Amino acid sequence: MKSLALILLLFSLQIAVSQETDTIPRKKINAMRITEAPKIDGVLDEAVWKDVPIATNFVERMPNNGAPAPDSLRTEVKILYDDLGIYFGAVMKDPEIDKITKELTERDDLGNDDFFFILLNGYNDHQQSFEFVVTAAGVQWDSKITNDNEDSSWNAVWYSDIRINETNWTVEIFIPYSQLRFPEKDVQLWGLNMEREFRRERKRFSWNHVDNSKGAFLIYDGELHNIKNINAPFRLSFQPYVSSYVTSFDGKTEVNFNGGMDLKYGITDAFTLDMILIPDFGQTKFDERVLNLTAFEVQYDEQRAFFTEGTELFSKGDLFYSRRVGSAPTGDVDLSIHEEIVENPATVDLINAMKISGRTNGGLGIGIFNGITERTYAQVKDSISQEKRSVLVEPLTNYNVLVLDQRFGGNSSISFVNTNTTREGDFRDANASGLYADITNKKNTMRYWGRTEGSWVMTNHTQFGIEGGAGLSKISGSHRMSGEVNFRTKDYNIDDLGYTGRTNYINYYGYYGFRYLKPKGGLNNLYLNFNLNFTRRLEPDLYNEFNFNFNSSFTTRKFIYFGGGFETTPFGVNDIYEPREEDRFVKVPGYYDGWAWFETDYRKKFAMGLTYDWYVYSEGWRDEKRIDFYPRYRFSDKWKLFLTTNIILNNEDRGYVNNLDGDIIFGQRDRNTIKNAIESQYIFNNVMALNLSFRHYYSDVSYEKFFTLDTDGDLILNPDYHENHNTTYNNWNIDVRFSWWFAPGSQLTLLYRNAIESYQEEAVHDFNRNFDNLFNEPQLHSLSLRISYFLDYNRAKSWFGKKKNIPNTAQASVYADKRKYRMKL
Structure with missing residues (x-):
């Protein structure tokens, strides 16, 4: 705790002395009001585009930061506005226009493309911008961006088109005011930056210069002037949908029809209500399920669009893990003699959910989330009387999240987050709160942060736990450093609406990094970093781990990427989690880990990457090898293929297997894990695509001998334990998806799915036998059609x-x- 107090003291002292301000030059451009709208066709030939101020003199941002753009790549942008929205017309010279890169992708995917993008900040506060990108293939990409988050799941409804001409390419864009946020003022002053990607040479040019040596990207925007007497429109939109599913599993076929709607309502110019009525998540991606032998649950990515879009505020503090809403039931089933469970739902149905989010003119961000899940029952049957009964395993449950995030000083914030889970009846309730400070000095050279969080779990008694941390870092120049301390008590638990993971520790962390700010010699960039981690158990005090890590990354002038690193735990590890019991630990020998990787130039039709990682333990009979291989081939601008192979080979690993009559049993095991994935895309045009996605995950575990864990952390050979823990797990799934954005914001999706899963209590090493066993399992076949339509009020x-x-x-x-x-x- 003394280290925490020291960091907090340094934090306070530095805030007091960091009062100087760097002057950041900001370019300015005037928008011109029009009364007749241009046609959005990529051709800037209407009279309204004549005699308009031009934004030009772009500056190279990467790799040679600060160099002026050559005249051969001159970019000119004009800006118009009317009562409905704002228009951009950009002309980008290219001396070899026939070589322009224009790979077709799906919406919200940037491939091997030239592109033009716009950052608009209606509040001119350097804190929040909307990002609109158009590629040379005419594909749209958009996001909400703050200094610490880029939310590309956000989808706006806007209009664009491109033209490729003899000596240049042009972009024409219209963004309705309904997709933007700005204050109610007679005269607007917006933050603006624009960038152009020149893909052939991997160069990026920005209108207002962005200093890569310090600070965050958003503090470097310019100013957009002369927008007067506009009104934010009444913001109300609906996204009704209809869907149908035909599902076959284990000889049974079901047909379902669904309908529902998403709603967006602009409460004020700054705040938006998002609501989902009658949810339908049937077309979300499969989870990448794995064989988990660790002490912690697997944390899966969120796949449901409602929980990924517009959630940048809710990611503050990591207290909200949205997969908890509608996850597995939390209740247990008490069985009487002769009873068995015949149906136990794996998930809970969501009734509805809503979120309100936005930011005031004073920089206060407010986020409110609410979700309600319905009662869920397991079915139990008496094997003698054949009578069935229902058991409540999850009651009606209400989930709430509140976020307050006050931004100030261009790059700083203080935030408060609260999550609450309230269950009907005698089931457990939970609450968690966090307070966070993230301060960057006015020169954008130093960052300081601190946090404290508390958790309350209410059952028949209240369990209270806390975590906290503080740190400071130098964020400018070639040499960068940071130091921090973090702790978490053993009773800290946010698993009702968050993800807890490790508890009962205090960790000290230090970092030093060196980087090239501009190309040197044969390298475009170079990154080196050194990391030290020292961790102890809090209660009772115990050494846990000392870890040293070195990483390197290089990019050549020809865009070959390579690097490597080294990591070691020279004093070994006292693992306090693997025994699965409080106050116990197991000694793990120290390891030495070295790795190397490289990737070829992704501008080429064929590109590939390879990583090799080898852990060697001080007990020479134990090691782990990891190999990742990921080639890709672009047949044309429309068709591409991606392959991925991941191999992990564990030799004589030791891990927990059982708790038997008070004895903790460990096993020595060999484990082989292989994952193969294929993804192929055929893009018909900028609104229509066909996708194939395949994944096969295989893992086998074979045990050689067993041990009993001694109280001092040693493993003592147990020749009398003979239970079978050998395992082979397979997970196979295929998605074939056709998507058509048939109107702005409106989509038709036709999806076929096939999935198989097998779990065997033996280690199957024979390839053919493994697949024979896999395909003897019941298969899921699903064909679904979903149509959604964007309707603006x-x-x-x-x-x-x-x-x-x-x-x-x-x-x-x-x-x-x-x-x-x-x-x-």
Whole structure:
């Protein structure tokens, strides 16, 4: 705790003395008001584009930071606005236009492409921007971006088109005000930056210079002036959907029809309500299931769009793990004699969910999430009387998250997060709260942070735990350093709405890094870093681990990537988690780990990467090898293929297997894990795509001998233990998906799925026999169709209004042009 107090003292002293401010030059550009909207076709030939101020003189951001863009790659951008939204027209010179890279991808995917993008900050606070990207293939990509998060799951509805000409390529963009956030003022002042990717030479040019040597990207935007007398539109949109599923499993076929709707409502100019009514998550990706032999549950990625889009505020503090909402039931089933469970649902159905999020003009971000799951029952049958009964395994449950995030000083914030889980009846409830400070000095050279969190779990008694930490780091220049301390008590538990993982430790961490800020010699960039970790158990005090780590990464002028590293635990490890019992630990010998990797130039049709990682333990009979191989081939700008192979070979590893009559049993085991994945995409055009995704995961474990864990952490050979713990696990799944964005914000998805899973209580090393066993298991076949349509209130209003009430001005022209644009797509 003395180290924590020291860091907090240094943090306070540095804040007091860091009062100087660097002057960051900001370019300025005026937008011009128009009364007749241009057609969004990528051709800037309308009269409205003439005699408009030009944003130009772009500056190289990467790799040669600060160099002026050559005249041969000159970029010019013009900006217009009207009562409906803002327009951008960009002209980008290219001396070899026939070589422009324009790989087709799905929406929200950047491939081997030239592209142009816009950052717009309606509050001009260096804290929050909307990002709009258009590739040279005409594909859109968008995100919400803050200084510590880029949320590319956010999808706006906007319009764009491109043209590739003889000496340049052009982009035309229209962004409705309904997709932006800005204050209610007569005269607007927005933050703006624009960038261009010149993919052939992997160069990035920005309008306002971005200093890569310090600070965050968003503090370097320029200024957009002269937008006057505009009003934020009434923001209300609906996303109704219909879906149908035909599912076959183990000889049974089911047909389901569903319908529902997502709703977005602009409460104010800054805050938005998102609500999902009658959820349908049937087309989410398969989880990458694995054979888990560790002391901790597997933390899977969130696949449901509602829980990934617009959640940048809810990621503060890592208290919210959205997979808890609708996860496995938490209750147990008490069986009487002769009873057995005949049905036990793996998940809980979500009734509905909503979130409110936004940020005030003063920089206060507010996020509110609420979700409700329904009662879930297991079915139990008496094997003699054949009578069945229902057992409540998850009651009606309400989940809440509250986030308050006050940003200030261009790059700093103080945040408060609270999560709450309330279950009906006598089931357990839980609450967790966290307070966070993240401060960057005004010169953008030093960062300081601190946090404290508390958890309360309420059953028949209250369990309270805390965690905390503090640190400081130098974030500028070639030489960078940081130090921090973190701790967590053994009663800390946020598993009702978060993910806990390790507890009962205090950790001290130090880092030193060196990097090239500009290309030197034959390298475009170089990164070196050295890391020290020292961890002790808190209660009772015990040495846990001392770890040294070195990493390196290099990029050549020809964009060959390579690197490697070294890691060691020279004093061994006292593992306090593997025994699965408080106050116990097992001694693990020290290891030496070395790795190397390289990747070829991904601009080429064929590219590949390879990683080799080898752990060698001080007990010479034990080691682990990891090999990753990932080639890819681009047949054309429309068709590409990705392969991935991951191999992990564990030799004579030792781990927990059982707790028998108070004795903790460990086993010595060999384990082989192989994962193969194939992904192929055929992109018809910028709104239509066909995807194939395949994954096969295989892991076998064979035990050689068993041990009893002694109280001093040693393993004592146990020749009398003979239970079988050998295992082979397979997980196989295939997705074939056709997607069509048939209108802005509207999508049709046709999906076929096949999945098989097998678990055997033996180690199967024979390849053919393993697959014979796998395909003897029941297979899931599923064919589904889902259609969703984006319906904007303002557009719908114009459809049903009387013709004479639609003015023959920009509004009528834009709506007419947008209809033409949709028909063209």
